[in-house]
Amino acid sequence: MKPKLQWIEGGGATSAAGWLASGVAAGLKADRDDMAILCSDRPASCAALFTSNNVPAAPVQYDRPLAAKGRCRAAVVNVGCANACTGKAGYADTVATGKAAAAALGLPVEEILVCSTGTIGRRLPMDRILKGVRLAAKALSPDGGAKAAAAIMTTDTKPKQAAASFPLAGGRVTVGGMCKGSGMICPNLATTLIFLTTDAKVSPANLRRALKLAVAKSFNRVTVDGDQSTNDTCALFANGAAGLPALAPGRPGWDAFVATLSAVALSLAKQIVMDGEGATKFVTCAVQGAASAADAYAAARTIANSPLFKAACFGGDPNWGRVICAVGNSGAKCAELRTRIFFDDVCVYDRGRIASAAVNARLAAVMKQRAFEVRVDLGMGRFSDAVYTSDLSHGYVSINADYTT
Amino acid sequence: MKPKLQWIEGGGATSAAGWLASGVAAGLKADRDDMAILCSDRPASCAALFTSNNVPAAPVQYDRPLAAKGRCRAAVVNVGCANACTGKAGYADTVATGKAAAAALGLPVEEILVCSTGTIGRRLPMDRILKGVRLAAKALSPDGGAKAAAAIMTTDTKPKQAAASFPLAGGRVTVGGMCKGSGMICPNLATTLIFLTTDAKVSPANLRRALKLAVAKSFNRVTVDGDQSTNDTCALFANGAAGLPALAPGRPGWDAFVATLSAVALSLAKQIVMDGEGATKFVTCAVQGAASAADAYAAARTIANSPLFKAACFGGDPNWGRVICAVGNSGAKCAELRTRIFFDDVCVYDRGRIASAAVNARLAAVMKQRAFEVRVDLGMGRFSDAVYTSDLSHGYVSINADYTT
Numbered sequence: 001m002k003p004k005l006q007w008i009e010g011g012g013a014t015s016a017a018g019w020l021a022s023g024v025a026a027g028l029k030a031d032r033d034d035m036a037i038l039c040s041d042r043p044a045s046c047a048a049l050f051t052s053n054n055v056p057a058a059p060v061q062y063d064r065p066l067a068a069k070g071r072c073r074a075a076v077v078n079v080g081c082a083n084a085c086t087g088k089a090g091y092a093d094t095v096a097t098g099k100a101a102a103a104a105l106g107l108p109v110e111e112i113l114v115c116s117t118g119t120i121g122r123r124l125p126m127d128r129i130l131k132g133v134r135l136a137a138k139a140l141s142p143d144g145g146a147k148a149a150a151a152i153m154t155t156d157t158k159p160k161q162a163a164a165s166f167p168l169a170g171g172r173v174t175v176g177g178m179c180k181g182s183g184m185i186c187p188n189l190a191t192t193l194i195f196l197t198t199d200a201k202v203s204p205a206n207l208r209r210a211l212k213l214a215v216a217k218s219f220n221r222v223t224v225d226g227d228q229s230t231n232d233t234c235a236l237f238a239n240g241a242a243g244l245p246a247l248a249p250g251r252p253g254w255d256a257f258v259a260t261l262s263a264v265a266l267s268l269a270k271q272i273v274m275d276g277e278g279a280t281k282f283v284t285c286a287v288q289g290a291a292s293a294a295d296a297y298a299a300a301r302t303i304a305n306s307p308l309f310k311a312a313c314f315g316g317d318p319n320w321g322r323v324i325c326a327v328g329n330s331g332a333k334c335a336e337l338r339t340r341i342f343f344d345d346v347c348v349y350d351r352g353r354i355a356s357a358a359v360n361a362r363l364a365a366v367m368k369q370r371a372f373e374v375r376v377d378l379g380m381g382r383f384s385d386a387v388y389t390s391d392l393s394h395g396y397v398s399i400n401a402d403y404t405t
Numbered sequence: 406m407k408p409k410l411q412w413i414e415g416g417g418a419t420s421a422a423g424w425l426a427s428g429v430a431a432g433l434k435a436d437r438d439d440m441a442i443l444c445s446d447r448p449a450s451c452a453a454l455f456t457s458n459n460v461p462a463a464p465v466q467y468d469r470p471l472a473a474k475g476r477c478r479a480a481v482v483n484v485g486c487a488n489a490c491t492g493k494a495g496y497a498d499t500v501a502t503g504k505a506a507a508a509a510l511g512l513p514v515e516e517i518l519v520c521s522t523g524t525i526g527r528r529l530p531m532d533r534i535l536k537g538v539r540l541a542a543k544a545l546s547p548d549g550g551a552k553a554a555a556a557i558m559t560t561d562t563k564p565k566q567a568a569a570s571f572p573l574a575g576g577r578v579t580v581g582g583m584c585k586g587s588g589m590i591c592p593n594l595a596t597t598l599i600f601l602t603t604d605a606k607v608s609p610a611n612l613r614r615a616l617k618l619a620v621a622k623s624f625n626r627v628t629v630d631g632d633q634s635t636n637d638t639c640a641l642f643a644n645g646a647a648g649l650p651a652l653a654p655g656r657p658g659w660d661a662f663v664a665t666l667s668a669v670a671l672s673l674a675k676q677i678v679m680d681g682e683g684a685t686k687f688v689t690c691a692v693q694g695a696a697s698a699a700d701a702y703a704a705a706r707t708i709a710n711s712p713l714f715k716a717a718c719f720g721g722d723p724n725w726g727r728v729i730c731a732v733g734n735s736g737a738k739c740a741e742l743r744t745r746i747f748f749d750d751v752c753v754y755d756r757g758r759i760a761s762a763a764v765n766a767r768l769a770a771v772m773k774q775r776a777f778e779v780r781v782d783l784g785m786g787r788f789s790d791a792v793y794t795s796d797l798s799h800g801y802v803s804i805n806a807d808y809t810t
Contacts, residue, residue, distance in 0.1 A: 055733030082726070086759070320525075329458050354490075397719060
């Protein structure tokens, strides 16, 4: 069932009613905005998912119990420093940031998430952070979504925003969001920093249900390099400012809400891959005909994470041998004589038969595109899945060869 | 207990008594040798490990039952074409290659393994293969180890050989070997093509025991890019030509045999990493203080496979944040305030305390070396492990961006 969702051109985290945001320069990065605040003008419910890395950053340790209460309405974000592996002193820095934001916003400290991203193992420059918090609180605006999205960028080359709305009970519900992420991206729980906002009224428990559904097929289906960061946070806030009845499973509008939230999340997730470190291609790794859902996901993810396949994509080389090799490694049930492989609509391998040289011109045209799909039909069952990835380029190596020094 | 092993300078697969080898040009590659035969001058026992990829190449399907009988004494190898995903016709090509080798060598077909490596999804050029088999059989020589090692190279830039001996009952037992491998290397069972020979007398069952022990800490502890190929084969042959009593667990010489075999295997495995595609660095990823052996291995492997850490190694960037991030992702039990990280002897992170800027000059010197160690002490227990990896360089991307086309 397709939702009647309507995309909002240029929309983002402040597209929904009652949401304010700002982006300011606190001096953490040279010549650009580097701190942001996102805030609702009224109380909100929230749900959040965090990295499953066993060495979570101080802000993740701090946010987890706050988000679990389901009553946050704001987030303060800095780039340039992840505040990870900074011990008790680093945790105290996060607490101090939260307190400063509470004072500047006139809100209870429990309603504010604190998020950091950047280099691991460095202390936050607290004088700049505290100045940034005050500046960002003053700059809050209902038009601030784009500025906030730009301020939370790290190695991103483009800000990432999306928003859409759907009709409900004579009114409209809007869902918007922003995120940052370019490297250290892998499909496991949340990825980097993601903020989703809505003016729907939704309880924290139902918000969590919707968020898990939306993330499963969006942020959990993208990969750049298979590394999961210490700071991954995905937060969804709902402030009810649309003035419409509460949404809940089984009630009118719930399915449309989940579909719209999922569409916004998928748009943001795809923007992350498009802007993957050094990425020159956007590759959809689709698997169909799998014997189980787990097999479909495993096969798609293994193709998407294969450095050999990703390097071949960079070179425009339709090296399907690396695709079937990855499928064979994934643990998914498969057999050489049942497998078919396509690049877009061009079949390169059909159950033991290798495509003739005649398709090479068509293949070259497919591989030259900015975006294409590799599709594997395992011929084993009825399950399918897709994971989105970028290519492995010289740009990726250059960016990561010299990040901290 | 250190074995009394003696390395044989320039030794390889024909260092042990009774072993012959050859490398010849069959026209599969331009201007270089591309086929090899390794053969014992008398019957031998054998054991072999193969890829666990679910899409094994035709030669792997063919060799598995032969090797299981434990009575092979020879291997015929081609490069340039993996004969993988080639269906029934590809399997028939492998059978024909085995038959031709049997005729040329005057041996039962059951005593000859057939191995291929190269591009997936292409048929073997059988006219050239059959010519190569005849040439290689004629060229067999007790001095042919080096020529065979060179002939089985693919993207390798250097042939890989090693041999060592140890004293036994007034005589000496020699173990030698050769392998090829540069990309698509990951620590799972065997890796690429590896041939180990000895003049010891060992039953097939005991040979298999020794091989598993040796591979566990050598070929299963190296990674270049985490991809496992369709053709991985690791074969160990024993012909008893040293004229000494049979080796078996609990009997004299068994421990020295396993130690020597392990040392030769580790030497070959390290040569693979040193010659990893595009590699400019050899990095030992060591973990100690782990709560379990599984934790130690998982943490070491996750560091060694992190593209972010590997790119940092290429850039000479001592980015320990990526090391602890990888450890956190590995699933190993760990805590920020118990972990210590070293680059060689320089401590960069000590249980919550970040090294001062004063160590930077020493760190830079460590990272400039061709080979260095990153060591993580988890402070959780008494288990340790190490995985060997190369850096992720522009060279890796260039080699793999344009491999088939």
